[in-house]
Every structure is written in structure tokens, then in C-alpha cells.
Amino acid sequence: MLELKDVRLAFGKNVVLDDINLKFKQGEIVGLVAPNGTGKSTLINVILHNLTPQKGFVEYEGTRYQSQKDTIKLHQQICSFPEQSDLFPFMTGRDHLNLYADLWHNSAKPVDQIIADLQMKSYVDRKVQTYSLGMKQRLCFAMVVAADSPVMLLDEVMNGLDPQNVALISQILLKLKEEKKLIIMASHLLSNLQQYADRVLFMGKGHIIEDLDNKKQKKHYLKMQSSPEATKLLSDYHYETLPNNLLLVPLAEITPDKLTQLLANLVKADIQYSVERIDIEDLFNKFYN
Amino acid sequence: MRWRYFLFQLKAFLLNPKNIGLFIATIIMSLYFGLVSVPNHEVIERVDAKPIQKEYIDDTAFLKVARQEIAYSNKPGYFYFPSKGAVDAVGTYPKVLACDKQLLRALKKNDWQTYTKYASRRYQYIDNLIHTEGNQNFLYPAAYNKSNNYQQDGHFGYQRTRHLYNALLAGKKNRQTPLDKNILEERTALQVMQNSLSGWTVLILVVIVCFFTADIVTNDRKYYTVLENIPLSKRTILWLKTGVVEVGVLLDFIVASVIALFCLAPRYGMGTLRLNTVAYLGRINFKLIFKTETLGMYYLQFIIFAIIVSFIFIRLTILLSLTFRNDYVAGMLSSLFAISAKVLYFSFGMGFVHPVLEKLPMTYFSIGDSTTGNLAYLMDTPGWGFNSGLGPLLVAMLAIETLLFLFTQIKSIPLVRRGD
Numbered sequence: 001m002l003e004l005k006d007v008r009l010a011f012g013k014n015v016v017l018d019d020i021n022l023k024f025k026q027g028e029i030v031g032l033v034a035p036n037g038t039g040k041s042t043l044i045n046v047i048l049h050n051l052t053p054q055k056g057f058v059e060y061e062g063t064r065y066q067s068q069k070d071t072i073k074l075h076q077q078i079c080s081f082p083e084q085s086d087l088f089p090f091m092t093g094r095d096h097l098n099l100y101a102d103l104w105h106n107s108a109k110p111v112d113q114i115i116a117d118l119q120m121k122s123y124v125d126r127k128v129q130t131y132s133l134g135m136k137q138r139l140c141f142a143m144v145v146a147a148d149s150p151v152m153l154l155d156e157v158m159n160g161l162d163p164q165n166v167a168l169i170s171q172i173l174l175k176l177k178e179e180k181k182l183i184i185m186a187s188h189l190l191s192n193l194q195q196y197a198d199r200v201l202f203m204g205k206g207h208i209i210e211d212l213d214n215k216k217q218k219k220h221y222l223k224m225q226s227s228p229e230a231t232k233l234l235s236d237y238h239y240e241t242l243p244n245n246l247l248l249v250p251l252a253e254i255t256p257d258k259l260t261q262l263l264a265n266l267v268k269a270d271i272q273y274s275v276e277r278i279d280i281e282d283l284f285n286k287f288y289n
Numbered sequence: 290m291r292w293r294y295f296l297f298q299l300k301a302f303l304l305n306p307k308n309i310g311l312f313i314a315t316i317i318m319s320l321y322f323g324l325v326s327v328p329n330h331e332v333i334e335r336v337d338a339k340p341i342q343k344e345y346i347d348d349t350a351f352l353k354v355a356r357q358e359i360a361y362s363n364k365p366g367y368f369y370f371p372s373k374g375a376v377d378a379v380g381t382y383p384k385v386l387a388c389d390k391q392l393l394r395a396l397k398k399n400d401w402q403t404y405t406k407y408a409s410r411r412y413q414y415i416d417n418l419i420h421t422e423g424n425q426n427f428l429y430p431a432a433y434n435k436s437n438n439y440q441q442d443g444h445f446g447y448q449r450t451r452h453l454y455n456a457l458l459a460g461k462k463n464r465q466t467p468l469d470k471n472i473l474e475e476r477t478a479l480q481v482m483q484n485s486l487s488g489w490t491v492l493i494l495v496v497i498v499c500f501f502t503a504d505i506v507t508n509d510r511k512y513y514t515v516l517e518n519i520p521l522s523k524r525t526i527l528w529l530k531t532g533v534v535e536v537g538v539l540l541d542f543i544v545a546s547v548i549a550l551f552c553l554a555p556r557y558g559m560g561t562l563r564l565n566t567v568a569y570l571g572r573i574n575f576k577l578i579f580k581t582e583t584l585g586m587y588y589l590q591f592i593i594f595a596i597i598v599s600f601i602f603i604r605l606t607i608l609l610s611l612t613f614r615n616d617y618v619a620g621m622l623s624s625l626f627a628i629s630a631k632v633l634y635f636s637f638g639m640g641f642v643h644p645v646l647e648k649l650p651m652t653y654f655s656i657g658d659s660t661t662g663n664l665a666y667l668m669d670t671p672g673w674g675f676n677s678g679l680g681p682l683l684v685a686m687l688a689i690e691t692l693l694f695l696f697t698q699i700k701s702i703p704l705v706r707r708g709d
Contacts, residue, residue: 048518068522068700075520082514090304095297096515102293103519143515 001025002151002182006056007046016042017053018206024182026150029173031197031214032186033280035288038203040186044153047184048080060151079104079147081154084136089129093120093139096128100143107148117172118142133160141169145176152176154185158192170196190280200280202287209287217277222249222259224266224273233265244285248278291529294521298505298533307504311497312541318493319545323552327481332474333432334412334450336404338396345389352382377426381418385411401468402461408473409454416447445573445666452579456565459581466563477560478553479584482546486591487657488631495627495654498538498599502606503620505530510705523697523704527607534603562588569662571671579662587660590675594656597682601650602627604689611696611704627654644670650685653678 002024009017016039024030032040045051047058049065057064060078065071079100087096097111115124118138123131131139137160144152158166166189174196176183187193193200194214202210224230226245237258239249251259266273302308355375362369388411395404418424420440429443436442457473460466471477475484506527509516521529550559562585569579602623610619630651646652652673658664664673696702 050517068698072520072522075518078518080514080518082517086512086514088301088512088515091297091300095300099293099297103521 001061002047003059004043004047004056005059007053007058008055009042009046009051009053015206017046019056020206020208022201022208024151024184026182027177027180028198029177029183029185029196031193031200031280032184032203033188033190033193033200033284034203039206040203041155043203044080044155044184044186047151047153048078049074076104076106077149078151078153079144079149081144081152081157082140084133084140084160087128087136087139090127092127093124093131093135093142096139096143097124097146101146101148104147104149106150107146109148111146114142114145118145119168134162134165137161138165138169141172145172150180151182151184154183154187156187157185158187158189166192190284194280197280200283202283204287210283212280212283214280219277220251220275221278222251222254222262222273222275223247223282224271227271229269230266230271233262233269233271237262240286242282242285243288246282246285248282251275291521291525294519295529295532298530299536301508302501302505302533302537305504305508308501308537311501312544315494315497315541315545316548319548320552322485323549327476327485327553328556331432332476333430333446334474336396336408336470336473338393341389341392341396345386345393348378348382348386348389352378352386355379355382374426377424381414381424381426384414388414401470401473402458405454405458405461405468405473409451409458412447412451412454416444416451420444420447441573445569448573448578449567449569452567452581453565456567456579456581460563460565460583464563466561466565469558471557472560472564476557477564478550478557479560479562479588480564480566481553481557482549483566483584483587483591483657484661485657487661487663488655491655491657492628492631494542495598495602496624497541498534498602499606499623499627500620501538501541502534502603502623503610504616505534506607506610506704507614507616507619510707513705513707524694526704527693527697531600531603531607535599538599538603560584567662568660568674569666571662571665571669571673573666573669590660591656594653594660594675594678594682597679597686598654598656601682601686601689604686604693608689608693608696611693611702614706626651630654647672647677648681650681653682 004020004022007017007020008015020043032043034040042051046053049058049071052065060074063070063073065074094111094115097114101107101111115121118141120135120138120142123135124139128136128139137157141154141157144154157169161169170192173183173185177196177198185193185197197214200210200212200214201208202212224247226241226247230247234247234249237249238253239247241247249262254262263273355371355378358371358375359379361367362371388407391407392404392411395401395407415427419427419429420443429439429447431439433439433443433446453475454473457466457468461468472480475481519526562583564584565581566584566587567579567581568587570577572578605626606619606623609622610616613619613622630646630649631654634646646668647670652664653659658667659673659678660675662674665671
């Protein structure tokens with residue numbers, strides 16, 4: 001288990017992480033969601049010990065960052081997603097994969113298998129400087145897969161990928177989850193996170209403002225666009241208005257009779273509605289306006 | 290797990306444009322050395338029948354006249370004092386001419402053993418006449434006079450040649466090593482390399498080592514997130530990078546040496562490591578002036594020195610690049626350290642100097658000066674050789690290692706920072 005205990009990190013007066021307490025289990029995919037500059041990458045860097053918190057600690061399977069030996073031990077267990085601009089342009093993709101596979105030495109899975117899974121065979125033996133952005137992004141992801149560490153930290157892994165590649169990587173992520181990997185990923189692709197994240201952490205003002213259990217979320221909401229007619233019809237009900245003018249009415253708080261009446265009124269007023277769970281995008285709008 | 294990282298770094302090192310430039314520069318230098326510098330090098334003690342023949346004819350004629358002059362002065366009733374030159378000639382020329390006669394005969398028969406034996410005797414005899422007896426009928430070749438010290442430089446030159454010839458003769462006798470014109474003129478590839486790997490030549494190679502190393506650590510900032518969190522300790526990374534530069538430098542120098550050898554060997558022969566050579570002991574007026582050793586032993590000492598010196602400069606440049614976070618500054622500073630001794634005190638051609646210089650590591654960075662004994666001659670004191678140099682070099686190495694160890698132990702000092 002990966003644990004962050006009372007982690008506090010500030011740059012001058014700007015507190016980026018304020019007494020963060022988090023526990024992550026193996027075999028889950030955790031999404032980190034927040035607008036830019038809210039602390040997602042900082043949190044990842046604290047987990048990697050690239051930034052040392054002023055207070056609190058990070059612990060994985062009983063080991064904390066206390067000595068260089070501990071750091072190496074933890075880095076053996078935690079691999080982070082490199083930035084594509086940092087790849088060696090004159091090396092091939094295979095060179096990079098072999099490097100990570102060999103350095104982490106966690107896997108018996110051959111590099112060729114990873115290349116086949118990520119459909120990189122046609123270009124992996126070319127120099128990286130000839131790759132498109134999408135190819136580089138896939139290579140960076142493949143490097144983390146090659147490291148095969150129990151914890152994988154992915155910062156904006158889907159950036160620059162077309163829908164096909166997003167689907168391909170999502171599929172591999174689910175496979176990795178089955179292999180009991182803990183995957184923590186910062187992403188702006190909320191609909192994608194919605195599909196496979198087990199947990200989504202919304203960050204803001206140094207805190208985790210919502211720790212959403214995406215799989216066990218059972219609350220359903222009546223959703224409709226805000227309008228004077230709609231707000232008039234909902235005046236007797238408890239509802240929330242999101243910054244994108246979406247009205248959310250929690251169904252659990254309405255009796256079946258009242259719900260039937262409300263739906264009939266909405267149809268009569270020709271107001272379009274849907275009944276579904278609240279999604280990550282809605283929450284993003286809710287929290288970050 | 291470290292092997293792949295090593296290979297990856299080695300590939301990055303070999304593909305680095307700056308390093309490719311250094312490789313090309315070294316190759317051009319070795320081509321220049323093999324094709325231009327050595328063939329145009331003037332051998333002072335040439336093995337050539339023509340000047341001996343000329344000298345033999347001239348001296349025989351002079352001796353004849355000198356004898357007539359002496360005979361004239363000895364005639365009863367004549368009050369005539371012969372010139373000093375005539376007296377000296379009658380006293381010394383017969384022995385020199387006898388040697389010359391043997392030399393010419395040996396050259397005609399290609400009998401190198403006899404030639405070497407009589408040439409050695411001749412050098413000893415003439416050196417004794419000039420240096421000890423102050424005879425002015427003989428002169429050292431002007432080419433010996435390098436530091437405006439004609440008498441001493443000439444004496445050293447003759448003694449070195451004499452001892453070298455004796456050593457080559459001993460080698461021929463004991464180990465059946467060959468003797469020929471090129472060997473006596475020290476023109477074979479291995480002998481030329483031995484005599485050339487000193488002074489600025491070696492210092493330029495050391496500076497190349499510094500610039501090979503300058504960006505080995507700082508370059509990682511270009512690939513920051515790829516290498517930032519790899520599961521290797523800072524010390525391991527630095528050792529592996531040191532290994533990469535060692536291999537790169539070794540490769541560079543081997544290629545340069547092979548090119549030089551290929552340029553020289555067809556023209557002058559390769560020579561053999563079993564050949565004898567001499568190293569000056571720093572006591573010009575003592576009985577034991579030079580020690581004899583094989584070229585193989587010489588090269589072994591040279592290589593040990595070279596490995597230590599290159600290791601010192603690789604680790605020093607790494608230390609400087611960690612300290613200043615700038616590859617140019619690191620390369621420049623370590624290069625300045627490399628040439629410091631040459632610039633600060635050897636270029637001034639000083640004679641006896643305070644023994645403290647013998648304890649300084651930079652005294653030994655030009656390697657060949659130390660292993661051939663040239664340094665002992667320049668300093669006019671014994672020592673300054675392989676055994677004297679090992680201590681200071683090892684102490685310097687230890688000091689650099691201690692500082693590097695401290696650097697790697699401090700958590701707050703990363704090898705590279707993104708903003709460096």
C-alpha cells in the first residue's frame with residue numbers, strides 16, 4: 001500500500017499540498033483531477049521524492065524515503081511517465097524500452113511483447129527524432145510498462161493521442177490493473193477517466209476536495225439544462241446548479257410519487273432531461289467553476 | 290540492470306557531436322604525427338656512412354698535417370712549439386679514426402652489432418674529451434642545445450646515446466632482439482611513440498580527456514525525466530559514467546595509436562617491446578646515469594601512469610561539473626589544471642628547484658617526461674620518475690574521490706537539476 005501521511009508542501013507562502021492524507025491500494029487506477037497549477041504534478045513529484053515535503057511522509061510497503069538506499073528501493077517499485085521532449089532523439093524506441101526494462105528489471109515480459117501490444121513494431125527501431133508526438137507519447141507509456149513496477153505514475157499520458165491510441169492505452173491500463181498495478185494518473189481527459197478509474201481525486205487549494213469512488217458510485221441524478229422554467233419547476237426540490245448551467249437533482253431525495261409528478265411536468269414544459277450518475281466532468285465543473 | 294544503462298550511456302557518448310569532433314581531431318593529429326611530423330623529424334645521431342666518411346677523410350688529413358707539425362717541432366735545432374690543435378689531434382684522432390674505420394666497415398657489411406659497439410665507444414671517448422678534458426677539437430651537435438645549455442645538454446645527449454647503444458647491444462646478446470639502422474636511430478614505430486608521448490603531446494591528450502568528460506553528467510538535464518528517477522544511486526551513476534568515458538577515451542587513443550603505428554611501421558618498422566631502452570636517473574656525473582629497461586616495461590609504466598592520470602581527470606571534471614553545473618567551466622578548469630605544471634614551471638626551464646614540486650601531482654601529468662627521466666634531467670635531481678609520481682597521483686585521486694563521495698552523500702545535491 002502507498003500512503004501519504006500529513007504531507008505538507010509549500011513554495012514560499014503558496015501552500016500546494018496542505019496536510020494531505022491518502023492511501024492507495026494495489027490493483028486500482030486513481031485519477032488526479034484539477035485545473036493546471038493546482039498540485040497534481042507536485043503530488044506525483046512528492047510520491048517520487050523529487051520534492052521533499054516540509055511535513056509528513058510518503059511510505060510504500062513499509063519503506064519511507066529516509067536514505068539513498070530507501071530512495072533506490074522505492075524507485076525500484078515506482079516508475080513515472082517521462083516527458084516526450086526528454087527522450088533521446090538519436091536513440092531508437094527499442095533502446096529506450098530496453099533501458100527501462102533492464103534498469104527496473106521487474107518483468108519477465110519481453111520488450112517485443114510490449115511493442116506488439118502497443119502496436120509500435122513499425123517504428124520502434126527508428127530513431128526517436130523521426131517520431132510524431134503520438135508515437136513519442138506511446139513510447140513514453142511503453143517505457144513505464146517495460147519497467148513493470150508495482151506503482152506507475154502517469155502524468156497526462158493521453159496527451160497528443162488520437163482516439164484510437166487513447167482506446168489502446170486504456171485497454172493496456174485495464175490489463176495492468178488486472179496485474180495488480182497501482183496506477184495514479186493525472187489527466188484532463190475526464191470522459192476517459194470516467195471509463196476506467198476506480199477512484200478520482202479532485203484537488204484544490206492544497207486539499208483533496210473530493211475523493212470519488214468511481215466504481216461504487218450509485219447515486220443517480222436528474223439532469224437538465226438550467227432555464228427559468230426549469231428552476232420554477234424545481235423550486236420545491238433540493239437541487240444544485242453547476243457552473244455550466246446544468247441542474248442536478250439527487251433522485252434519492254425525491255419520493256417516487258413526487259418524481260412521477262416532476263417528470264410529467266418536465267415533459268409538459270418540453271424540458272429535456274436525463275437520469276444518470278453524476279460524471280467526472282460534472283464534478284469538475286462543480287468544483288472548479 | 291547496470292549493463293544496459295552503461296551501453297545506453299556509451300551509445301549516447303559515441304553519438305555526441307562534441308565527442309565525434311574530438312575523435313576526428315585526435316585522428317587528424319595522429320595522421321599528422323605519422324605522416325608529417327615523424328618523417329620530418331631530424332635525428333641528431335644519424336646512422337649514416339657519409340658524414341663518418343667525410344669526417345674520416347678530413348680528420349686523417351688533419352692528423353697527417355698535425356703529425357708533420359709535431360715532427361717539425363721535434364727536429365733538432367728547431368725552436369718551434371706545435372699548436373694545441375695539432376697536439377690534441379695527435380693524441381686523440383687515432384682512437385677516433387680507428388672507431389670511424391670500424392663504423393664504416395660495419396656499415397658496409399650491415400654488421401649492426403659491431404657498429405653499435407664502436408659507436409658507443411666513440412660517443413664515450415668524445416664525450417669524455419669534450420666534457421671532462423675540455424678538448425676543443427670536438428663539438429657536440431648544436432641540435433642538442435635546447436635550453437641554452439650547450440655543454441650540459443650535449444653531454445646528456447651523448448651519454449644517453451651511448452647508454453642506449455649499450456642497452457640495445459645487451460638486448461641483442463641476452464634476448465636476441467634485432468638491431469638495425471631504424472632501431473639505432475629510434476625511428477621504429479614503438480620507439481618513436483615512446484619518445485613522442487611526453488610534454489605537450491600528452492597534455493593535449495589529457496585536455497581531450499577533460500572535454501570528453503565535461504558534459505557526461507550535465508547532458509542528463511536534456512533527458513531529465515527519462516533519467517530522473519531511475520533506480521540507481523548517484524555513486525553508481527557516476528561510476529558508470531566514468532566507465533563510459535574510460536572506454537570512450539581508450540577507444541579514441543587506441544584508434545589514434547593504431548593510425549600512427551600504421552603510418553610509421555611500413556616506413557621504419559614496428560620495433561619490438563623486447564627492445565631495450567634507457568631512462569635517466571638524475572645523476573649525470575655518477576657512474577650509474579641511466580637505467581636499462583625493455584620497451585615493454587616502459588610502456589607498462591606509461592600505461593599505468595596514463596590510466597591513473599586519465600582517471601584523475603575524468604573524476605576531477607565530473608566533480609567540477611557537479612560543482613559549477615556547467616560543462617564548459619568544468620572542461621576549462623580541469624584543462625587548466627592539466628597544463629598548470631607545464632605552463633607554471635617547466636616552460637621556464639628551471640634547473641634545481643625546491644623538492645616540493647616533486648610532491649605535486651601536476652608535475653607528472655605529461656607522463657613521458659617522467660618515465661623517460663627527462664624530468665629528472667630538467668630538474669637536475671634524481672627522482673621524478675614512475676615511483677616518485679605514483680604517490681602524489683594517488684593522493685590526488687584519493688582527494689577527488691573523497692570530495693565526490695561527499696557530493697553523492699548529500700541528499701540535497703542532485704546530479705543534475707532541470708534548471709541547471
